[in-house]
Amino acid sequence: MDRLSFDIAHLVAGGLVLVSFMLLYQDRLFALLNMFALQAVVLALSVGWQAYVQDAPHLYITAAITLAFKAIVIPVALHRIVARLGIHREVETVVATVPTMLAGIALVSLSMVVMLRVTQGADALAREDLAFALSVVLLGxxxxVTRRNAVSQVVGFMSLENGLILAATGAKGMPLVVEISVAFSILIALIVIGIFLFRIRERFDSVDLQALDESRGESR
Known part of the structure; x- marks a missing residue:
């Protein structure tokens, strides 16, 4: 692999970590959902470039699935759920933004140190992609753990899953059957999440997890 291909792969995977930090920084739900869509676009670019570098056509399917579902379908659906439920548009946090960002920097540093040492026998591109992937997982x-709103926690979970996809593609791809199962899992999860949020809103008139805990305490 030539130096330019390595640099582009490095740039796109690093961009995914940067967008993960931008997700942590958001304090409005719609901005958070838009940033998640951007993260999915960057992931699709990374997977598409890996498909080109590895000469693995099946990874183009992964990139297309990611772009279609995670960058378009899921953000649009969550936008509609938030608007339909009239959810409070601010992201409720357990920890303030600055300590959260500092913790994120520490986790990324830890990921780089640990993963680059553990994968010394792998090729340079796989090593760095795995380090970036672990960073995205830990930031997710x-x-x-630092967001109280159920919607933002769902976004965190899907961001974590984006890191797993980056790891799978960086480690020389993943079977097509896995990619298809991931797509169906995402769709099923979205349906369940939508039903779950509607039921919570209907029962408790809130999706703030702290409010749900207080309500549960009162019911006892």
């Missing part, structure tokens, strides 16, 4: 987990 960080979003899930």
């Amino acid at each position: 987990l960080l979003m899930m």
Whole structure:
């Protein structure tokens, strides 16, 4: 693989980590959903470039699935759910933005140190992609534990899954059957999430997890 191909792959995978930080920074639900769509676009570009570099045509299907569902279908559906439920548009946080961003920087540094040491025997592109992928996974987990709103936690979970896709493609691709199953899993998860959020809103008049805990305590 020539130097230019490596640099482009490095740039796009690094961009995915940068967009993950931008997800952590958002304090409005619609902006968060738009940023998740951007993350999906960057992931699709990364997977598409890996398909070209590895000469793996089946990865183009993964890129197309990611672009269609994660960059368009899911963000649009969540936009409509938020508007339909009249959910509070601000993202409720457990920890303030600055400490969260500092924690994110620490997690990315840890990912780089650990993964680059563990994968010393792999080729350079796979090593760096796996390090970036672990960073995206950990930032997705960080979003899930620092956000109280159910919608933002769903976005954090899907961001985590984006990191897993990056890891799978960086490690010389994944079978087509896995890609198709991922697409169906995303669709099923979206349907379940939509039903879940509607039921929560109908029962408790809120999707703030703290409010749900307080309501559960009162019911006892």
